Every structure is written in structure tokens, then in C-alpha cells.
Amino acid sequence: MTEPKLAISELLHGGDYNPDQWLDYPGVIDQDFKLMKTAQANTVTVGVFSWGSLEPSEGQYNFGWLDNIFDRVEVQHGHVILATPSGAKPRWLAEKYPEVLRTDEFGHKLLYGGRHNHCFTSPVYREKVQQINRLLAERYGQRESLILWHISNELGGECHCELCQAAFRQWLQHKYQTLAALNAAWWTTFWGHQITSWEQVHSPSPLGDTNLKGLNIDWRRFVTDQTIDYFEDEVQPLRELTSNIPITTNFMTDTADMIPFHGLDYRKFAEHLDVISWDSYPAWANDYETTAELGMKVALINDYYRSLKQQNFLIMESSPSRVNWHPDNRAKRPGMHQLASLQNIAGGSDSMLYFQWRQSRGASEMFHGSVIEHRGGDQTRTFKEVAEVGQDLANLQEIIGSQPVKAKVAIIFDFDNMCALDDAEAYSQTTKKYWQTIQQQYTYFWRHDIPVDVISPADKLDDYQVVIDPMHFMMATEFADKLAAYVKNGGHLVGTYISGVVNESALAHLNNAPQSFETVYGIQPIETDVMYPSQRNTIVWGDKKYQVYDYAERIERTTAQELACYQSDFYQNSSAITINQFGTGQAYYLACRTEQKFLNQFYDYLAHLLDLFPDKSIVKNSADISIQIRQKDQTQYIFVMNFSDQKKNIELVEALPNILTGKIISAGNYELEPYSVLVLRK
Amino acid sequence: MTEPKLAISELLHGGDYNPDQWLDYPGVIDQDFKLMKTAQANTVTVGVFSWGSLEPSEGQYNFGWLDNIFDRVEVQHGHVILATPSGAKPRWLAEKYPEVLRTDEFGHKLLYGGRHNHCFTSPVYREKVQQINRLLAERYGQRESLILWHISNELGGECHCELCQAAFRQWLQHKYQTLAALNAAWWTTFWGHQITSWEQVHSPSPLGDTNLKGLNIDWRRFVTDQTIDYFEDEVQPLRELTSNIPITTNFMTDTADMIPFHGLDYRKFAEHLDVISWDSYPAWANDYETTAELGMKVALINDYYRSLKQQNFLIMESSPSRVNWHPDNRAKRPGMHQLASLQNIAGGSDSMLYFQWRQSRGASEMFHGSVIEHRGGDQTRTFKEVAEVGQDLANLQEIIGSQPVKAKVAIIFDFDNMCALDDAEAYSQTTKKYWQTIQQQYTYFWRHDIPVDVISPADKLDDYQVVIDPMHFMMATEFADKLAAYVKNGGHLVGTYISGVVNESALAHLNNAPQSFETVYGIQPIETDVMYPSQRNTIVWGDKKYQVYDYAERIERTTAQELACYQSDFYQNSSAITINQFGTGQAYYLACRTEQKFLNQFYDYLAHLLDLFPDKSIVKNSADISIQIRQKDQTQYIFVMNFSDQKKNIELVEALPNILTGKIISAGNYELEPYSVLVLRK
């Protein structure tokens, strides 16, 4: 069976639409569709929270209103993304079948409420979900407007009920076969925690085991696998009845700070999706970072989700203005919505979709930003800026089919490593910062417009000139071998402190394993100096000093050469930054956490050495300007984005048309307005 | 039935007295009564925690000790405030009838302990309370010393047991009649939360729904109504048997910062009381504000409780020294007790009562400040200062019957609005500060000795020259109409940012509703700029600049005139402060939160415009001096209070007698000692 592809001829604009809220409000839905036209919104995501409206009581269905929405969309030649409604079960379902409610880690059976509060294991829940999904597929599967299935909503969370305990035990039996193997992997002999019957296994709980590292990591893996297992049950009728319609589910980030979601291994999950989509809610206009710094963080997440399948993705949700769940919910400043939207397009999105089209009148998200607000209809700043983005996306129609240019640089990110590092009772509780360390590495490349992929240890390395593998605490021996093979064949590898410490079972590598890790870097880690927050060391590289904080590893060089050494403490003069020639490639080891300035210098050296810079038609005068290129055949679409609230200059080497306006921008100096964007065709 | 009035011929001095603790300590009760005489304490509140002493086992009563206390009081011609003992049930009651124990929001049945741990719905509890109350009324109802019933103690808290769930469902059925109406009001269609049977309703719980705004506000209302329902059961035998004895219960504030209690809507509750009383525990002598600033906060609460029934109130509890539950429990400095006591009298209290007369020897409040401490008897600073206040109150006997002079200014405070604003997932989580915004408005008036009422939307507006209505987020359309009518007829209205947003069901007003809100102010709110904590804007008024923080609303003027505009950001030059002529009145709109300095300037302008200043017999040289006037017929009692630890000057326009000393203070300059008070008769 070939994977169905998303077939679109225009960039998607629109978003979550919950008209079942407004059935008693005459004229509202008419106005919604009128304003969609005004704002050139061509797409609605419907049904996300509609189970209660579609099946008001068990086996009683009401599809009329949804039929009507399909009809209206099709009159306007729009697109429908149809959601399965399992993200918010109806109240009657929980009342009649309490097994569908989750049990928390304390063993409390939850009450009905919120959204993600259903046991993914429950046979009843799976059966009921399949029923409603089958009906949706039968009824709407052949509608011409249907372009995509949106499965459930922001899947996540976990359940500790007896059904889940049983499933977890089965999962472990399948993985380990014998209790002896399980005990060995979890190192249960320590503290005398040997498991002598499968029934003794219990999920991690504050009332029981919280510190058995093997249990913890396996539970995280089980949660992903069980969620996927549930997901595959959900999509079964859709695959059966609508095999041509691709399937997605909307991924998340964890905070306003753009940290990957900690609940699920999206890399595994991505294999079950036809299209990646995600919900983007950065805290623009905050008081703790510049817009460009936050722009970098968003770009990194775009690259992460784009890399999952090495294909374009969708922004499934975003706010045209503000959210309602940040500590401080500030709206985008004028122009920021255009910039944020086009940044996503530049980064590989083929859509700009909102949560939600019309603001709810009540309940939990009533103040979440929406296209149509409680007051003002089409007269609000939000609506006008959305309409401008609608026009922009229309102007960009020709870029359909283009993709971000291929990256020569990859950064490794591994979900298991993130979990294991978070769980490690060592180092400092406050400074591990795995993703922030990835952000630190990424910063140089973003500022210099060098494309980067964010890949997993399971991905192929050979196509990259540079692979960066920061804080790879949990590293399988096989992966160390893979790194070595990559460098041997000419690759350039950058690794850091706190790497190669435990294996895939969260057991410490013993002696000098993994061997390839030491060989490829030509060093041996000796000990990690964990600094208290105010403590510092220093390194010197070239003629400049750089501060070292949080972690400083003492290493011994075997075959590596020293690039920089520590300036103080008992390991003064020992190596801090090294390079190792290995085969036809080179491996760099950054043994300590440094200030950003050093990384900028270091990667600048590497970028010049390897000529990583993309073809330069444009000279920019500020790191606040980001240039990202999408390519289709021989045509390049160059997005020039000013992330500053100041005017900034660029210089065009040749005259190029700005397809947002249709006007040609002549060679020479050009002044970019604050937060403004050019899309140049070349 | 006419409401019984509190009939007193002297100011009440004394307080909570728990002699059942000391029955085994010979001489202690004798000394208590001797020292009451010394300190001119004429009132004891007895029985507050005495259920266990009065009914040591079910149906076995022991009233002897209480008879004796009544006898002793009457020998000294004192007064008794008799408490019903329901605030602390006996242990045997909980053991025998577990239904009387509360269930918390997690569904845990609580154990016996603490004080407020009884289900207000429990039929058993209500029956047992009525039994003991009836016996008290029968036995003591005709005692000459009995002047007031004190019902239970500091009522508050909530219960989530099945009895309460059932009562809540009944309350909702009565309010909404149909599930359709309930679903519409709670906007349950969003997230598909439709309620399809009454049995599905459950109180808000972290295990279930926490974010259904309509459920949350209705639950808060139910808690008030159910507590009142319980209260009416409690007082039934008292009303029946002692119809001439007035009834109170002691109200609270939430913190050392003088924030209104969040647990109950006291405005509703007040209608069930004959006399308002409250427990005042400010954190005098702290290190984060001046005494005058805290004095302002106390004065505001006095005005709030005085306004509830537009009559004098009682201070039912206070500490002569310190409490035991502040983070830092510092005692009043010398003189502060006199100042604090007379501030309350000046603000409308007819009492100064303490918790408690004698310090407990053990258990939870053993270190709470009391008149008689563990050591020192009548030789402590505390006792001596209490005795001085006793003398002061005796000297003030003639003011009985006087009341604070009528206010021309009212500030609106609404319990539902406070709950709804707290619950709104929007704006900033840390800066809503509804009551603090009221305090900000109030500050000018307090510093300039201008009387203020704190009223509710249900109150009459017409008698006021100025009505201030800050942050009225939840505003019924009817109330907007009332505001408009008030201004049309010549009133002066001041409103602020974040007003008129939701209706009484916590549903957003749609389009430009409530219409009267926009008409009366002559503006339309466009969007609210929610600032991060360190962000600022500026306005200019007159020739002075003022900082803007937290919230800056963009508005469009329809009929209003601009008084000040923003100085920066994208809404630079748009209106920030406006005035609207409407009918024969004026409405001012403060679209942003400003520093205090602006409010002082603004209200100074208004106060001069409307000549709000009270008759000025006294010129003061410092905002730390507060002047409050009580009036009886043509006589004014002018309380001049120095809230500073420095000497301060005032100037008397005419010579006036200080009734605290009986001496006449001549016209001209007079130097007030730190924390000292004059009470001048005019």
C-alpha cells in the first residue's frame, strides 16, 4: 500500500472551526463563511471536539449540521480537514462506561472533565471510537473537499488503571521474555528490588517505585507504543474506507519556550502518519528575550518536525494574536503575524491554520486568540492582519511543491536520551538543559542561514557534512559505531560533555565502552566537574577567552589534538576542546558548556572550513535578519525576514522579484521595515 | 417581623472568652473577671468552641460553668455575646455520624480535626446544631446580659460529598429548569462537554472539570447559598425563641494584606444578619509598607463592611498584640493598639473586641495574642495598652448613636466579578489584582479624608456624586444600563480597563454589548495590551508623565473627549484617559493601569471639581494623618489619627475639646505624637 499524499494546489489558510457551538445563534455561521472569503481562508478543520454534537446519546447520531458545513465549504471551493472526535469524549460515555476514564499515578480514578482523560487501553473506548470514525468515513470519505484526516487532538498523557498495568506487563513480556532478563536490564538487585512474578510489575508511582531507571524509561516507551497502538485502532476504519486520504495528528511543544513535547516519542509516531502537523504557540513580544532569539527557537522546531519525515509539514494550530495559557498572554505586535506566518512557510509549512476561527463564547478557551473575536467582526486588528496573511499566501501559490533546501548539517535529538537524562540522579538538578544545549548549537546556523536537519540516532548520517550530537548521555554501542563509520568515511562530527554514559537500558557503560565513542573522538572522559550555578572556569581559543559554566569534563586525549584548554581549577591546562582525525573525517569534542560566543566562533570556523554557507545572493547587515530558501526544481524562493523592531538593511547582488508584491527589487541596498518579509524568486 | 437592633449604651470592649479551658485551674476565672474590670472590658463572647464542654457526650449536657459565667458578667453589669458552638463540633459527633465530616475536592472524606470541617448540607449536622442552639436559647435567651447571637465562627469552606453534589444539582435545576438552559449557559458544546443527565453534574475538581467557567461561578454561588441555607437552619430556634436578640456572624479578610474573603459572597450573606461584625488582623509594623499604607487598607475594609448594611458594625475579633499565623508575627508597637482601635471606631465600629481574653495554655492558637498572656498578668505592655483603650472607649461613651458621615463617593466591588476575573484564563496570571486596583482608587480619598462607600452592583447609585467601577470584567447588561441612567441623571462615573467583558453567566458579551457600557463612556474597547511584568508605556496628563504597566487598553472614542494618550508602542497617540458628557453627568474611562501618582492627580482634579472635601476644621500637613468623622444629630466627632512614627503637625481653625482627655485644644498649631489620636467634638 502506498502512503497517501496530501494533494493540495494552494497553501492552506484557515483553521479549527467549531460551528456546533453556534447552531442556536442565527447568522453567525453565515458571517463565518463570508469572512473566510474575505480573509482568503480556504480550509477548515472540523469535528475536533464534536463527539457530543454528533452522537448526543449512545447510538443516536446527528450529522445534519456537519453535512451543512461540508456543503458550505464546497460552495466556496474550500478544503476540509476532518477530525475524529476522540480527543473529547462525550459525558454519557464516561457515565456509562467508567473504564474509559483515566487512573492517575496515585491510583485515583479520574472524574469526567477536561479533554485528554481517556484510557488508551480501554477496549470499550477503542470500540466506540472505531464506531464513530467508521460513520464519519462512510459519510464524508468521498466528499470532494476532504483532504486530510486529523486524528483525535494533541494526543498525550498516560493512564495507570489495571487495564494499562496488564498491557504494560504484556509489553514487557514481549520485550524481555524472561524475568531474569527484565531484572538484569532494570538492575533490580540494587536495593533488593528483584521482580519474581510479572504481576509484581507496576507503573512508576509516587506511592511506589519512582527511581528504577529501567522501569522509568520502559514506561515512557510503553506510553508511546500504547498510544500508537490505540492510534492504529482509531485509523483502521479510515484506512479501510478512505485509503486515498492522508492521515495526521497534531503534535505539540511543551512550553512557550519551544521545548519538544515530553509525553511521546514523535520520531516513532511519525512513522504512522502520512503528514506531520504541529501546533505553534510561541510567546512573541515577551520581556525576557528578543524576537530573533524566539524566532530561532521556532525555526529549530520547524526543522525538527520537517526532518521527521524529510517532507513539508502543516502548522495545524496557531494563534493569530495571543493564547490564554501563558503566564502573560500578550498579543503579537503589528506585522508580527505576517512574519510568524511566513517564517513557518519558509521553514517547510504548507499551511497557516489557526485555533480557532471564531472565539468561543464561554468555557475554558474563550479567551484564546481567534480570527473572529467577541467584538469587532472584521474590524479588529487581528482580522485585518489575518486577511493580509491570506493575501500573502495567495500570492505565494507558486511555491506549492517547493521544499526547504537540503541541509548539510544535522543535529541529533533523541527522545529516549531526553527522558534518561531528565531521570538521571546526578549532575545538577537545574542545569541539565538538553534541548537548550541543542538550541545553543543551532543558534550559529540560524543566524547564518545555514539549513539544519534535526534527526534521530535511527536516521542516516552519510548525507551530512556535519553531524552535531550534543549531550548524548544514553548512547547505544551500535550508535557509537555508526558515528565512527560516519567520520571514517569523511564526516565531521561534533560531540559534547555528558555523552556515551549509559546504554539503551539506562545501565552505565562499563569500563571504556562504548569503544567507538572514545576512538572516534580520540579522547577518554575522566570525570565531569559539576559546577554550582555561580561557579565558572575559562577556556582560551585563538586569542580570546570564553567562560565555562555548569559542566566541565576532564578528558584525556588519546589520538586527539587540543584546540583549547581550561584556565583554572585543578584541571588547569588540561584539554577542553579537541579535534581528532579519524579515517578521512574529523571529530570535535566540546568537553564543557561554554557561553554562546565560543560556539559562534567555533562553528564559524567549521562553516568556513567546509563552506557550509548557502549560495549568497543577499548580504545582510544583522543577525536579526533570517534568510530561508525553499526550492522547486531550479527555482529558489528566498524568504528574507526581519526579526527586529528596527529597520534593517540588506544588499541584493542582483535584482529579484518579490512575489508577495509582484514588484522587482533592484540590486543594491534595500531597507526592510520592522518585522517585514520579502519572498524573492530566483 | 422587624429586624432586631443591637441595643447598647456604651462601646463594647472585651472579646472571645473561653473559660471552659480553665475549670481545673482555681483562681484563673476570678482573676479574669477582676482584670476585665481593670481594663474596663464590658463584653465577653462565650461559647464559640464550647460544644464539647456543653454536651460532652450525645444528649448529656453540662451548662453549669456557662451559667456561672453569665452570673459573673451580670454582677459586673457586663454584656454577653453568646456563640452557637457549631464552629467546632465535638469529636463524638464525627465518630458517631461520619456524614458530618467534609469531603474534599479530591473525594477524600476528611478525618476529624481543625475547626471548619463539617458538611453544611448534612441533615444530621443541621439537626444536632438546632438541638444545641435551642437549648442555649431556652436557657440564656432571657438573660439580661445577652445582647447578641454570634452564629458559629468564621463560616467558610466547602464540601464535595454526595449530599452536597445532590444539593448542587437541585440548586442548578431550580436555576436553569432544563439541561438545555444549563448547557447554553455553561457553553458545554465547546470541548463536547454537553450534560445529558443531571446526575452527570459534579462540583469542580482537579480530578474532573476545573475550567468550565459557568460551572465554576455557579459552584461559588451555590457555596454561598448553601452556607446561608445552613445558617438559616442554625438561627431558626433563635429567631423563634429570642426574636428580640440580634444575630451576627463574624466575617473575615483573607490575608494580612486585607483582601476580602474569597470563600463567600458577604453581600448576599449580610441580608441574613442583623449586625455586621468582622475579625481584623492587619500585619502592623511589617517591613514592606508604611503604617499609613496599611491603615488605608484597613479603612477600606471598614468601609466595605460598613457599607454592606449602611450601618455601624462590630470588630468581633482582633489581637491586642500579634497573631500566630502571619509569616512573621510581630507585635504592635507602643501606641499602635490605641491608634488601631480608634481607627476602627472612627470607621464605624461600635466595639473593640479581642480574640481572646486569656491566652490558651496549649493547642493551635496558644501563641495568638491575648489580653492576658502566659506571663505577667496585668503587668504586661499588652494588658496596659488594652486598659488604656478601655479608658478611651469609656471616654467616648457619648458617641454611641453616631455614625460615619454619609459618603458622596462609592466604589463598586462585586464578589462574582472577583471570582470570574480570578478564573479567567486570559490577561496575566500574576497581575489581575482586582482588590489591589480598588485599593489604588481608594488611596486618594483616604489621604484626603473623603468618605467612601464600597457598594455592590445591586445597590442604589443615585445618592452618590461619584461612582468608581474598576475592572468590572463580569458586567450584566442591566447593570450597564443602570450606570448609564446614573450618569444621564447627573452622576460622575469612573471606569477602567477590563470592564464589560462577560455577562453574569461568564459568557463573553458579543459584538458591542453591553450597549450602555459603550454609550455611557463614549468609547469602544478595541484590544487589551497585556504587558509582561517589566514592560511599560507612558501617558501624559497636564504637563506630567505617568508610567503605565500591566494593562493598556486600546480604545476608540465615539463621543468621548481625550484627556491623555499613550506615548509609545504601536498605539502611540491613541486615547488612554477619556471623559464623556452623557446626559447631565460625566463618565471617565481609565483605559490603562497607571502608577499611583496619576490616580492621585486625577482624583484631585475630580475632588476639586465636585468639592468632595468634608468640612475642614483642621488643616493637616501630612498624608500620614487621617481624619474621620462620626456624626450624631448636629454633633461631629472628629478623629484625628497620626499613622506615622514621627510627630506631625495639624492646625485647628477653631478651638475644640478632645473628648479622650476632656481638654480643649486651642486653635492654631498642634503637634500629634507618633501613632496618637485626638477625638474632637464639634
Next chain:
Amino acid sequence: MTEPKLAISELLHGGDYNPDQWLDYPGVIDQDFKLMKTAQANTVTVGVFSWGSLEPSEGQYNFGWLDNIFDRVEVQHGHVILATPSGAKPRWLAEKYPEVLRTDEFGHKLLYGGRHNHCFTSPVYREKVQQINRLLAERYGQRESLILWHISNELGGECHCELCQAAFRQWLQHKYQTLAALNAAWWTTFWGHQITSWEQVHSPSPLGDTNLKGLNIDWRRFVTDQTIDYFEDEVQPLRELTSNIPITTNFMTDTADMIPFHGLDYRKFAEHLDVISWDSYPAWANDYETTAELGMKVALINDYYRSLKQQNFLIMESSPSRVNWHPDNRAKRPGMHQLASLQNIAGGSDSMLYFQWRQSRGASEMFHGSVIEHRGGDQTRTFKEVAEVGQDLANLQEIIGSQPVKAKVAIIFDFDNMCALDDAEAYSQTTKKYWQTIQQQYTYFWRHDIPVDVISPADKLDDYQVVIDPMHFMMATEFADKLAAYVKNGGHLVGTYISGVVNESALAHLNNAPQSFETVYGIQPIETDVMYPSQRNTIVWGDKKYQVYDYAERIERTTAQELACYQSDFYQNSSAITINQFGTGQAYYLACRTEQKFLNQFYDYLAHLLDLFPDKSIVKNSADISIQIRQKDQTQYIFVMNFSDQKKNIELVEALPNILTGKIISAGNYELEPYSVLVLRK
């Protein structure tokens, strides 16, 4: 029956050893024993977590691996400390007998997990523990290498199950005999909490009573008594079968800040042990204090544990490098391990034992510092420094039998007082700091190398020249009499603010009791000024000013003379520091908390007055150098320790041999390397 003594001819070096983790790893145990030899490790503590290995299923035993460890130790002429395995029960035990699992204060039955999760009351648990202990005693009791029983591990925690409730009720019945006595002691009349049947008693719980002071302190006492009761059951078979083998259990401190464990009254517990041992985990090399400051804190704990039985103790656990549970887990700097080890020896330890010999490969403590780390074998800095300490201890063999010289100064520390003060709802929540106040007093003595005992109110006072009794909030009348008798007979007593407030039932002393307290100090406490954190007062002593913060007591002198008085606030010029001649002794009263500088001056005055300084063979130039002396017959072993990371000078009055090196150090100046130590024989 005489108490068996620990019979050793050399200082113990080694530590916790868990070889059952490595039975499947050929060669590991061989290497362990080889490296023990290298590091001169002569002692292993085995079996601590081995129940699951020794009894893999109920009644099925596997002692072979442990036999082998004994054999191997004996081949190397080493010592075994054999642990009873009750600190970590096997999973099958919890599965089969759920009663052995604890119930928490919320009534949750815990799941299996962690370590200390067994009910100390459970008859089943006690029976199963006795069974396995008996088998261990039978099998290993006569092994020549067995020198000590290590009972369970770091005993602590509490259980609220019904078995424990019943045991608590019995304990109370035994203590109080009647409910009347219980109610009187707990002062239950307040809040009407009278207990009318023993079944109503329940342990303190957030769901019930948390504030009944008498209940709280009795619960703390019960927890200690019940733990001891359990302990006596545990050791019964050992006492019976191996009456010559002494018994210990390892004590703890609560935090990286060296605060005594709050869970148990070790003073009571010590009476049931033959040898005191404790686990020492200071946070060396942190960023908030100097090494010398932390050294002082460790020395104080050494003195505390040494004083418990007035005999040498063992360091049962320590880390050769870092731990894994501090917020920041930094390793000791080079040299620090030697210094830390010898500080313990100097302070009275006859061992330096580690947790653990080899780092676990997985599970919760896999990153806790160990002698043999995951990488590097004997090549790590840690191993090398451990081996150096092994050599040091071997060089010190002759000090076996020596003890720290007898102290003339005692500080009183009382567990009940700590609990009662923590529980007092008064003063300030953040500044009570009982132990920190003890540290403050101790600082002067540590800096001047004056030996100090840390004793309890139950101990004899007469042998001390100075007794310091800080913040003795809960003080029995009998103890006040004891203090008075001590001073009357010539003792020197120093007391402070917040003393003599409540009696042993946590009931306030009434009137001027305890009488002897006032008599001995010649003062009466009047009131305690509790300051907010930023508030200050000042005292002057001599010609110097000192800051006062947190607490300033107003006192009245009866017979005392004033040494210093307050400089500001309303109690300006009243006495702050006093001296009272009483009998042939003197009592000093420090009425306020001062900066350290004052205490240094004050104790310097006292030390000179009483000539407390030990014989001075050495003049040191820095407070960072600590000198501690162990004595055997006429020989003194003088430990000279540099707690600074700088070189420091001392001056020897006479030439003395350094037994660490065997070299003689000549009289005159000598330069100590950073963190270095001399052990001089005199």
C-alpha cells in the same frame, strides 16, 4: 549483660559492598578484592540490600554468594560488618503480605517501591525479619571476620496504618492512663476537641488534626519509641546467638547543610546501640560557603554523635567523591578527601567507610560516588585518593584506643525541643533556625580548637566549665532546676532568647515558671520582638556595635547585671546581654539574635576568663586551620588541618613527628598546603 564493644586493632577502611549485583559479571568480584588490597581497604559492609538475594522467594534461601564473600574477606584478613537486610524488603513479601507496606498520612496504602516502606508495627514484618536475622546469626555469627552488626539501614519514616494507630493508642494509654490526663496534656478543650474514647485518637494528618501541639509531640515520641521497639525485635536473635558482637545502625543528617535528622530522637535510640555510626554527606566545594564553614558544621555533627555515648564512633557511609541527591552534585576537589577523612578521624571516628565500594550499574544510586567507578578502575582520581587515605589510615594505626580530649564546654541539643519549636505557630515561620543557632555558638569554639560536647537535657552537667543552652523553648521545670544547681555549684551557663516557654507537654509555662530559669539568669522575659527579615536593632558591647536581627527579647533584670543594651526601638536602653552571679557560678543571658561577630567577641571573653584553650604547642595564623587532638594515655595526636584552598602558616613551639609521613617537623614556621593535614604525635 555487659555491652559488647567493638574490638578493632586498626582503623576501618572500606564500606558498603553489594556484590550480589555482580554475580553474573565474571571477574568483577575478583577485581573488587584485588583493589581493596591496593587501597588498603580492610572492611566491607555486606547484606544491606540483600534480602531479595538471600531469600529469593519465601523460605527459599541462597547464602552461597555471601559465604564466598566472607571467605574472600578472611583470606585477606579483613573485617565484615554484616547488615540485617530489613532496610529493603523483597517484592514477594509485599505482594504476599500487604500489611507490611506503609500507609501515608493521607491514608494511602503505599505500593512496593523505594526502600523505607515498611510498617514498623506489622507483626508479619517483625516475624519475617527475625527469621532472616536468625539465619544470618546462625550462619555467620561465628565467622572470625564478623566485627559488627549493622541493623537495617538509615531507619526512619512513619506509618499511619490501623496497626500503627492501635499501637499509638496503646502507647498513649500507657503514658496517660486516663482520657482526662490526655485531654489536659493536649489542651483539647480549646476548639472543643475533647477526646471521649481512645478510638477517637488518630495520628496527625492533613485530613484531620495537624495543630494539636500535644498530639504532634507525642506522635514524634511514639515514632521514635515504636522504631526502637521494632529495632529490639530485630536484634533479639542477634543478642541471643552472638552476644559478643556489637550492634549499630547508621544514623543520618537531614541535608547537605548538616542538620540533625528530624525523624527520630537519636539520643533515645543511642541507648540501644553498642556503637554509634553515621552517614556523612556534606556538600564540599559548593558556592554558598567556605570549606571552613562547612568543616565547622561537620565537626559539630561529629561532636554530637560522639557525645551520644561519650565514645568514639564510626563513619559508616560517605562518598569518596560526590553524591547523587544534592541539588548540584560536585565532587571533592583534590586533597579534600584526605582532609575530610582525617577530620572525621580527628573528631572521634575509628573508620572511614564508603557508600559504596563499586558503583551500581543501574537503578537509583548508579551515579552516587563510589570507590570503583563505571570507568577507569584503579586509574581514577577517586580511587587514587581513596588509596592514599588507605595509606594514611594504615600510618595512623597507633591511634587506635585514643579518643578526642575531654571537653570543658557543652552545648545542649534536645530533639523534643527541636520538634516543639518547629511546630510552634508563633515567632516567624522562616527564622526559627534552632540548629543554625547552635552552629552559631559552636563557631567560636571550632575556630579556636576548643573541644565541645553536644549533650541532652538528660545528661550530667557538672563536669563542664561552660554549658550553652540556646533557644531552649520546651524546657521542663526539672531541667531549669538542674541548670540552677549547676550554676550554683560554680558552673558557667549561657542561655538565649526563646527559652523556658513551654513544658514537656508543649503547654505554656504559666506566670513566672519555671522559677529556676528566672532565678539562675536573674532576669524575667517580658516580650519577644519578632522582626521581619529586613528589620534590625543594634547593641553595643565594649566600644563596638553589633547588629541584632530576627529576635530581640525585652527582659527585666532582677539580680542580673547588664552587659549590653539595645540601641533603638521602643525598648532602647533596655538590657540585651546580661550576667548573673548565682551561687559560685555565673549565668549569661543573650536576649537577642546577633551577628556572628558579637558571639565571637563574647565567647572570646569567656574563653579567656576561664582559660578554655587547650595546651598550645602550635600557633596558627588562620581560622581556616583547625586543630583537633586525640589522646591515649599520655600521648596526644594533634591533627592540624588546613580547610583553605590557600597555603597557610603555622608555628610549632617544639619539633614533633608527623605520623602520616614518619618525618619530624622542626620547631618554627611550617607551611601547610591547601586542604592538607598533619598528624603530630606529642
